[in-house]
Amino acid sequence: MLIITIVILLLYLLLIGSFAYGFDKVKTTPLEDVKAKIDFSMIIPFRNEAEALPDLLASILELNYPKHKFEILFIDDDSEDDSVKLIRSKLSKSKIDFSILHNEHHSNSPKKDAITKAISQSKYDWMVTTDADCKLPKYWLDSFDDFIQKNDIKFIVAPVTYHTTTSFLKRFQLLDFLSLQGVSIGAFGINKPILCNGANLAYTKTLFFELEGFDGNSNISSGDDIFLLQKAIQKYPNKIQYLKSESAIVKTIPQHDFKNLVSQRVRWAGKTSSYNSLFGKLTGIVVFVMNGFLVCSPLLYLANFISIKTLLYTFIIKFCIDFLLLFKTVRFFNQESYLASFFFSSFLYPIFSVYVVFISVFKGYKWKDRTYRK
Incomplete structure (x- = not known):
């Protein structure tokens, strides 16, 4: 023994x-003051997120990036609360180009369906995905723009963490989540990327359609991020990089109770058997x-x-x-x-x-x- x-x-x-x-092999990328060049289509699926949306919408309004160089596509997945009303009330008076689409279910994964629909209706080639329960940093799009201008890439993985960790359960989740972030960054450093998070991801529309989107894993409810990463690695292993920048860190919220935490982690674990x-x-x-x-x-x-x-x-x-x-x-x-x-x-x-x-x-x-x- x-x-x-x-x-x-x-x-x-x-x-x-x-x-x-x-982890140390992935160099931290400082944000430099360069003229905005890339046009982005920001994709945000949501379902009953009226409680979390105010933080996201406030952070969107504070984005530093030129308003004429990005659009936001919200995809409503049959929300039964005031999510849609909230988005319209907060953004309608701004100069931000946004639209609210209604999701159409074609698979066992509503989120993949939502992302696919948004991409098909997007104006620009660079997609940036996040979640409705996130807070975006002020220079989020600037960080992606700077990184894309300096690198020949098609797929970008970026950092995510938790905030409002006010109890031991939430601190436990934070440390667990940060360990996954450490593995994600470290795996990129040894040229073996295995993890990413859809709350902070960017890739080209051209690549998405070239990879045939989520075909091949649409029967799995989660994995809109990792399965797409794996397909991209098989096709363009040298066109995928990690954006290790403090200016790009997206913050999301931990689960409120143990039951929801287990459901979330079971959802994550359920896709591992299908990894390529x-x-x-x-x-x-x-x-x-x-x-x-x-x-x-x-x-x-x-x-x-x-x-x-x-x-x-x-x-x-x-x-x-x-x-x-x-x-x-x-x-x-x-x-x-x-x-x-x-x-x-x-x-x-x-x-x-x-x-x-x-x-x-x-x-x-x-x-x-x-x-x-x-």
């Missing part, structure tokens, strides 16, 4: 260590096995398969390598103060992650007042 423990630990160390190394990336699947397996081992280790100790010393060393080593990657990540996002919750979270995370994986295998989930089944 000791040999198995060492093998699992070494694989985990190698994996997370490579992400920590790759072997490295992505390997990453998921190694992380799951490491966490599964820690969850089972008290029983293994009681059954005399491992010693308490082995258990303690394993946890300490995992804690240290996790902390290294997370420290780099929180420093980039300027959220170092939340590291105070990491020690207690590190005990809970293996249990939580294993629980989510098992739930995702055997059960569906509820999201945006809709039920999705396995």
